[in-house]
Amino acid sequence: MVEDNFQEEWRRFLTKFSDFTGKTPTDLNPILLLIGIQELGKGHRYFSKEEKQDLLHIAVCKLMSYAGYYTFEGFDKDGWPHWRLVKKIPYLNLQNQEEALKRFILEYFKKEVGWEW
Numbered sequence: 001m002v003e004d005n006f007q008e009e010w011r012r013f014l015t016k017f018s019d020f021t022g023k024t025p026t027d028l029n030p031i032l033l034l035i036g037i038q039e040l041g042k043g044h045r046y047f048s049k050e051e052k053q054d055l056l057h058i059a060v061c062k063l064m065s066y067a068g069y070y071t072f073e074g075f076d077k078d079g080w081p082h083w084r085l086v087k088k089i090p091y092l093n094l095q096n097q098e099e100a101l102k103r104f105i106l107e108y109f110k111k112e113v114g115w116e117w
Helices: 003-021 029-040 049-065 094-113
Strands: 070-075 081-085
Touching: 003 029, 003 094, 029 049, 029 094, 049 070, 049 081, 049 094
Parallel strands: none
Antiparallel strands: 070 081
């Protein structure tokens, strides 16, 4: 994806996300939380602070699985998904980490949710 296309695609995604949720995210956390809830598969409900952290972890694992860094292992007795690191994640500075996550987010919403923008 060429950089100009990526930035435009991200802008259109944010517009669609904002239309869907009624809020414009100021960072990646609300998007990651929504992905985590989707991957948990139990619908929206109250989540404790610790559960929200777990949901963010689930989202990151799912997204990083697109590049082969994590593999899905299964669900625990409470129905929470678990992932296993299978390949060392290379060091990226904060800006590059965010861009990589944004690219995986775009891929997730296309593949898993069927969104087009």
